[in-house]
Structures are given as C-alpha cells and as structure tokens.
Amino acid sequence: MRFDRRYIFLAIAVAVAVPMLFPIGLPVAVTDETRQVYDRIENLAPGDVVMFSFDHEASSLPEVRPLAEAVLTHCFRRGVKVIGLALFAEGAAVGYDILKDVGEREDKTYGEDYLYLGYRPQYSAAILGMGESIAEVFPADYDQTPYEELPLGQRVKSYADIELVVSVADGSLPTYWVEYAQARYGQRIVAALTAVMVTAYNPYLEAGQLDGILGGLKGAAEYEKLLGQPAAGTRGMDAQSLAHLTIAILIILGNIIAFARWRRGKSGKEGDA
Numbered sequence: 329m330r331f332d333r334r335y336i337f338l339a340i341a342v343a344v345a346v347p348m349l350f351p352i353g354l355p356v357a358v359t360d361e362t363r364q365v366y367d368r369i370e371n372l373a374p375g376d377v378v379m380f381s382f383d384h385e386a387s388s389l390p391e392v393r394p395l396a397e398a399v400l401t402h403c404f405r406r407g408v409k410v411i412g413l414a415l416f417a418e419g420a421a422v423g424y425d426i427l428k429d430v431g432e433r434e435d436k437t438y439g440e441d442y443l444y445l446g447y448r449p450q451y452s453a454a455i456l457g458m459g460e461s462i463a464e465v466f467p468a469d470y471d472q473t474p475y476e477e478l479p480l481g482q483r484v485k486s487y488a489d490i491e492l493v494v495s496v497a498d499g500s501l502p503t504y505w506v507e508y509a510q511a512r513y514g515q516r517i518v519a520a521l522t523a524v525m526v527t528a529y530n531p532y533l534e535a536g537q538l539d540g541i542l543g544g545l546k547g548a549a550e551y552e553k554l555l556g557q558p559a560a561g562t563r564g565m566d567a568q569s570l571a572h573l574t575i576a577i578l579i580i581l582g583n584i585i586a587f588a589r590w591r592r593g594k595s596g597k598e599g600d601a
Contacts, residue, residue: 374407
C-alpha cells in the first residue's frame with residue numbers, strides 16, 4: 329500500500345495556516361543586533377526625524393513589511409517624525425501603504441507627524457541631492473502637495489535635520505546610503521534587510537558605517553517581542569518553525585517506514601532460503 333503524497337501537502341498547509349490564523353507565540357530569543365536597532369530608536373527624542381527608504385521589490389514584501397511595520401510603530405510611539413520615500417519603483421506604492429497604515433493605527437497626522445515623498449529614479453543622485461536640499465529632489469509629496477507647504481517639509485531641509493535613515497531593502501541600496509549619505513554627510517544609517525542579505529552588510533556594521541542591522545522575519549519577530557506587540561513577524565516565525573518541525577517529523581516517519589520495509593524484505597528472503 330502506497331502513502332498518498334497529498335497528505336504530505338495537506339500537513340504542510342495546515343502547519344503554515346494554523347499559526348497564521350491562531351498565533352502560537354513560540355519563544356523568540358532577541359539577538360544583540362536586533363536590540364542594537366531597538367536601542368537606537370529608543371534613544372531618539374520626541375520630535376526627532378527618521379527617514380524611511382523603501383528600497384525593495386514587491387516580491388520581498390512578506391519579509392520586509394513586518395520589519396518596516398515594527399520599526400515604524402516604535403518610532404511613532406516614541407513621538408518621532410517620519411519621512412518616507414522609495415528608491416525602487418516597486419517600493420513606491422508599497423511604502424506609502426505601509427507608512428499610511430501604521431500612521432493611522434498609531435493616530436498620527438499626515439504632514440505633521442509623517443509624510444511620504446514617493447519615488448525618484450537614479451538613486452545615487454537622489455541620495456546625494458537630499459544632502460543639500462530635499463525639496464530640490466522631491467518638490468512635492470506622493471499626493472503632489474508641494475513639499476515646503478507641509479509642516480514637516482518646512483522643518484526638514486536636508487540630512488542636517490534628520491537623525492537617522494532606515495533603509496528597508498532586499499538588495500544593494502543600503503550600500504549607496506553608506507557611500508553617499510553616511511560617508512559624505514555623516515548621516516547615520518540602519519538597514520532592515522531580508523535574511524539572505526544580512527551577512528553581506530555585517531562588515532559595514534563592524535566598521536561603524538551602519539548603526540544597526542535588522543534581518544528577516546526573525547528580526548521582525550524579535551523586534552515585536554521588544555515592543556510587546558506580536559504581529560506579522562511573530563506569526564510568520566510560528567508558521568515557519570511549525571512547518572520545519574512538520575517536515576522533520578515526516579522525514580523521520582519516512583525513514584522508519586523505509587527501514588521497516590527493508591527489514592520485512594530481508595526477513596522474507598531469509599525465510600525463502
């Protein structure tokens with residue numbers, strides 16, 4: 329009798345779906361890297377300004393959105409002002425939705441507590457230009473309101489008025505922030521990255537060119553733990569952990585079944601002899 333492989337697919341589907349609908353809250357150990365980013369935001373004063381750059385493609389959204397939401401939530405709860413933008417075209421609408429959703433959830437006012445500038449191509453020129461004048465690079469916000477007519481736009485002229493840049497990325501954009509904003513203007517940078525990109529940026533962290541690195545769903549879950557607010561990162565890690573456990577159990581069962589069949593076959597041959 330053969331085991332129907334559809335039961336395997338069903339087991340994996342249940343293992344992923346159940347924690348997403350009903351969070352388990354598996355233990356999450358907070359790493360030093362995540363705590364470093366948390367402490368960096370925690371030490372900001374109310375009224376400080378953080379720039380969020382959504383430097384990612386839509387395909388990485390399931391991993392980077394929980395990261396962005398966790399750090400944005402922390403900023404708003406600290407009374408920190410946020411300016412959002414995108415240096416990848418695919419991140420433009422996504423960044424606007426994330427910033428608007430978190431801002432409304434935290435009861436913040438657009439234009440005063442946060443604003444979104446939209447997308448600009450030629451990211452090297454955009455990063456350099458904002459060191460001189462943000463209004464020159466982004467004359468208007470995402471909704472085409474003149475930048476300098478917005479209360480936050482009147483206050484923030486360049487990197488000199490920004491305490492920290494958070495690059496939410498799935499590729500090489502944090503490198504450009506380091507090379508152009510940090511090296512030339514002394515701007516402090518934090519990178520919120522997909523998990524696969526973390527090791528590529530560890531040398532920047534060790535050299536002090538990055539103030540912190542936050543990586544993958546695990547980083548989001550750790551940050552949510554520090555916030556005391558389990559959300560998408562925690563659910564994602566629950567689902568991932570349970571799926572891995574299910575796969576391990578299936579592998580063990582498969583080997584047990586294969587071994588039992590081998591023993592039966594061997595016994596049968598010995599009996600025939």
